[in-house]
Amino acid sequence: MPSHTSPTFLFASADPALIAAIEPQLVEGRARVQVVLTAEAALASIGSANPPSLALIDALLPGVPTGQLLAAARTHCDGPRLPILLIAETVTEEWIDFLAEGAADDLILRSAETAYWQLRLDLALRNQRMAHELETLRDVAIRNAQLDRLTGVYNRETLLAMLFRETDRVQRMNSSMTVVLFDIDDFGHWNSRLGVDACDELLCQVATRTGTLLRSYDLLGRPGMDEFLIALPACSPANAMALTERLRVEVFAVPVQVGGEAIRLSACFGTAASRGRSPVVVLREAEKALEWAKAAGPESIQCFGCQPQSTSQPVTFFSSTSGDELLAW
Incomplete structure (x- = not known):
């Protein structure tokens, strides 16, 4: 699992202006940033042996329709749930549906201020850590319920x-x-x-x-x-x-x-x-x-x-x- 102190952010966008505006903010937050320009490259990163801690996906990313890309990103990730933040021009019914279905975890407008970007990124990472900790505690509880407390063998x-x-x-x-x-x-x-x-x-x-x-x-x-x-x-x-x-x-x-x-x-x-x-x-x-x-x-x-x-x-x-x-x- 990626380190909490030095997370890796996947930034999937082909917009040079957006990359120039957002990448410095990510680096300033002590994150390692991987920039990809196509949907195929984003999926390859998500499905790799060392997946990112968080993915920012531009709704205008070329190659695959956004809905298909988000669905594929969920199936490509074998480890803990990957927080996906969708970057869009406006809030639409389609994006709201993606959030409701869990295809994306948050929506950030391109016009958002720097402080808002940092707030949403920190919140996404915090939620991911809490979910992972809860999953670990659940696994431990299930395991303990199966074992004899004294010897550690099955009860x-x-x-x-x-x-x-x-x-x-x-x-x-x-x-x-x-x-x-x-x-x-x-x-x-x-x-x-x-x-x-x-x-x-x-x-x-x-x-x-x-x-x-x-x-x-x-x-x-x-x-x-x-x-x-x-x-x-x-x-x-x-x-x-x-x-x-x-x-x-x-x-x-x-x-x-x-x-x-x-x-x-x-x-x-x-x-x-x-x-x-x-x-x-x-x-x-x-x-x-x-x-x-x-x-x-x-x-x-x-x-x-x-x-x-x-x-x-x-x-x-x-x-x-x-x-x-x-x-x-």
Whole structure:
């Protein structure tokens, strides 16, 4: 976006007298001025990689009728809305219609005084900045509404909506998708021992580590307090199981540093294949697989539709840092 302190003004006019009268005023206002003499050159500038901050278009510009030029200027501009000021001899019904339809943002008469020109230019730029700031705030608000405030991954509502969208894609393309639901083992123990703030940091680190193992189009969300869900488009159940093994090793086997302590977490995993069915059904299956995994013991992985895996007996050991009695499988 052009700098607010040094805007670029496009001045489209073939009238030497008008250019001689107005260009010095624009330069005096510390603007960079690009003068073009035809409608084609004006459209090329507006559609360029570095479009102007504001366009002044002479209603007498040769090449294309003014209405067509204004309409084309709107379609050529891919970035933020470009303020367009129309320069005309008089105010006509046609120009009023252009303003009402949004084809132009303001109308300045050729006979206007210098101070009036500067006032209208400043107003147009101010309105543009305010519109851009409002658009940015709106985008941020929408983005924040989609995310879990603690971890920055998708929240439950957004994740479910995106799963419906991805399921439509699976149905159209007859492709695969698998979901992975995992839950941190004995998170209540860590909450009691470390406190809420430290456990919030644990969740953030789990989310960050998990995200580094995913592809750009995979979906990661937090549907529950210590529960995370991954949707893997174009991923078979076998490949999803391979990913859960990587998660178990690279996310949870490596201790997490919190409050000066090295915390070794573990998690249970449940997977389920979409096969183009309702996400509600698939999530229910993933929850059932996770239930099997929890019953099997910490760090277990279960796939819905597969026989629950056999488990080994746990081994008791003592933590070297806290002296707590812990179990490992």
